[in-house]
Amino acid sequence: MRFSFASLLRNAFSAHTGWPEQWRSPEPKAAYDVIIVGAGGHGLATAYYLAAEHGITNVAVVERGWLGGGNTGRNTTIIRSNYLWEESEALYDHALDLWQDLSQVLNYNVMYSPRGVMMLAHTVHDVQVSKRHVHANRLAGIQNEWLSPEEAKAFCPPLNISRDIRYPVMGAALQRKGGVARHDAVAWGYARAASALGVDIIQNCEVTAIRRGPDGAVTGIETTKGPIGAKKIGVVAAGHTSVVMGMAGLRMPLESYPLQALVSEPLKPVFPCVVMSNTIHAYISQSDKGDLVIGAGTDQYVSYSQTGGLHITTHTLDAICELFPMFRRVRMLRNWGGIVDVTPDRSPILAKTPVKGLFVNCGWGTGGFKATPGSGHVFAHTIARDEPHPKNAPFTLERFRDGRLIDEAAAAAVAH
Amino acid sequence: MLLITCPICGPRPEIEFRNMGEAHIARPTPEGTSDDDMAAFLYLRSNPKGLIAERWRHVHGCARFFNAVRHTVTDKFVTVYEVGAPKPDLAALAADLAADLAAREAGR
Ligand SMILES: Cc1cc2nc3c(=O)[nH]c(=O)nc-3n(C[C@H](O)[C@H](O)[C@H](O)COP(=O)(O)OP(=O)(O)OC[C@H]3O[C@@H](n4cnc5c(N)ncnc54)[C@H](O)[C@@H]3O)c2cc1C
Ligand SMILES: [Zn+2]
DSSP: OOOOHHHHHHHHHTTTOOOOOSSOOOOOOSEEEEEEEOOSHHHHHHHHHHHHHHOOOOEEEEOSSOTTTTGGGGSOOEEOOOOSSHHHHHHHHHHHHHHHTHHHHHTSOOOOBOOOEEEEEOSHHHHHHHHHHHHHHHHTTOOOEEEOHHHHHHHSTTOOOOTTSSSOOOEEEEETTOEEOOHHHHHHHHHHHHHHTTOEEEOSOOEEEEEEOTTSOEEEEEETTEEEEEEEEEEOOGGGHHHHHHTTTOOBSOEEEEEEEEEEEEOSSOOOSEEEETTTTEEEEEOTTSEEEEEEEEOSSOOOOSSOOHHHHHHHHHHHHHHOGGGGGOOEEEEEEEEEEEOTTSOOEEEEOSSTTEEEEEOOTTOOGGGHHHHHHHHHHHHHHSSOOTTTTTOOSTHHHHTOOOOOTTTOSOOO | OOEEEETTTEEEEGGGOEEEEESOOOOOOSTTOOHHHHHHHHHOBOOOSSEEEEEEEOTTTTOOEEEEEEETTTOOEEEEEOTTSOOOOHHHHHHHHHHHHHHHHHHO
16 A cells, blocks of 8 residues: 555545555564664664565564664654764764655655754863864765854754853754654654565563574574574564673674653644754754654663663753743653664764674664664665675774774763 | 662662663773774674663762662663662563562452
C-alpha cells in the first residue's frame, strides 16, 4: 500500500477503518543471512538499506521490546551536522543529505522540519569554541554561522538576552538546515519500508547469547524465542551494546548513562526554532502538537535504570526559565529517561569487530537520532561488503588503540 | 538523587559526590605494555547491567576517594569500602542479592 492523496481520500470516506497493518509480525525463520540486534531507528535503517541498496533481503531485526521503544522513541529529535572534525562533518552531513527527501523515499511522512538549530554561547570560552566550529564548518562546506545576541533574539524572539542573568547570551551558532523530525515516524517509516522488501521484524524477542563456530565466526543467536542462525550479525543496541557484545566475549569502550527529557502541556505556536545550550544542558523546541520538548543532561554514574535523577531535570528547567522567562508558568506533563552509550571521544563506532561476521554500530550516546539515515546507510554497506563505506571508515574500534580519536568530547560533553 | 554513604562522613546527598568511574583498573607501566593493553586500561570498561564496583569522591565534603558496589538497574548501593581494599566478589554478592529476593518473595 502506498500513501497518496487518493488513498487518504478513500480512507477518509471509510472513516479510516480500512488502513492495513504497516509491517508484518512474522515468527522467526530458522536462519537469516543477516540478523540485526535492536529495532531502533539505526537498526531498522540498516535493514532497510541492506534490502534496498544491497539486495540482501533475507534479514531479521530482533528487538527485545517494541520497535522504536529505545532511545529512538525517547529523544528530543534535534538534527544538525555542524560538528568539529572532518570525519564527523562528513558522517553527520551525509545523514543531513538523506533527511532532505526521506519522507518521499520511504513514502512515509517523517515530518523533517529544517527550522534552524541555534547553539548558545554563554562564556568567553563558549564563544571561542563556537566560532572555531563555525570556521571549521565553513572550510568543510558545512552550513554554520555566527550570530550576535541581537541577531539570536531576532531569530528566536522568546530568548532573554539581558546582560545580567546567570548565563548571559554572548552569541550563538546557527545551522539553518538543522531542525527536528518525528522520532516515531522515523522508526515506523523504516520498519514499514524494510518489511515491504522482505525484512522480518521480530519484536518482544531478546537476544540472550551469540553463537560461534569452531573458527570463532558467528553462526547465530539465542533468543527468548529460541535459536536463530545467521551468517552475519549487526549489533545496534545503543545503551545495551556492552551487554550484547559481552555475549561474544568483547569488552567495549562504552559507558551507559541515563539521559532525560520532558515535555510540557501543549501551547499555541510560540517557539520557531531549536535552541541548545551545551554549557547549561538545556535543549528546547516545540513539537507540532504544541508541547515544548526539553532535553536535559546525563546522570554522572553508569546506570540502566531508564529514569535518572530529578535534580538533573530541575537544573535544566532553571536554565530554560531564565533563558525564556515566558515559560515559567508552563506546566510539565511527562518526564522520562533513555540509556545512552557513551564513548571516550563522544564519537560513534560503526565497524567490523575482531569476531568474524560480527559488526557493531554504537556509541551514538546523547546525539545519534540526527544520524539515523546516514548511520543505517553506511552500516548496511559495511555489513554487505565486509568493508566500511568511506564515510564510516574512521569510526573503528581500533582508533582507541591507535590513538586516532575523533574528539568531539572536547567541544561538548553532551551533543544532542 | 542518590543517597550515598561516605565511609568518613556518613549518608549524604549525591550532589556532594563525584562519580569517578569503574574501580580496580590498574594502570600498567608504559614500558613493555602493548598498545592493546594500554587501550584496554584507558578505554575499555565492563559497563555491566548488574553489580558494578566503582569509585566515588566526596568532593564537597571530606574530599576523600572511596569505592562502592552498586546495582546499575536499581541504582541501590550494596556496600562501600576503602580504596586499596580488594575488589569484592561481585558474583557472590549478586548470588546473595538473588537469594534475599527469593526469600522475600517466598515470605510474601
Ligand atoms: C532523552 C534523550 C534525548 C536525546 N536527544 C537527542 C537529540 O535531540 N538529537 C539526537 O540526534 N540524538 C538524541 N538522543 C540520542 C538518540 O536518541 C540515540 O543516539 C539514537 O536514537 C540511537 O538509536 P538506536 O537505534 O541506535 O538506539 P535505540 O533506539 O535505543 O535502539 C536500540 C534497540 O536495541 C534493543 N536491544 C537492546 N538489547 C537487546 C537485546 N539483548 N536483544 C534485542 N534487542 C535489544 C533495545 O530494546 C532498543 O530498542 C537522545 C537520547 C535520549 C535518551
Ligand atoms: Zn566524606
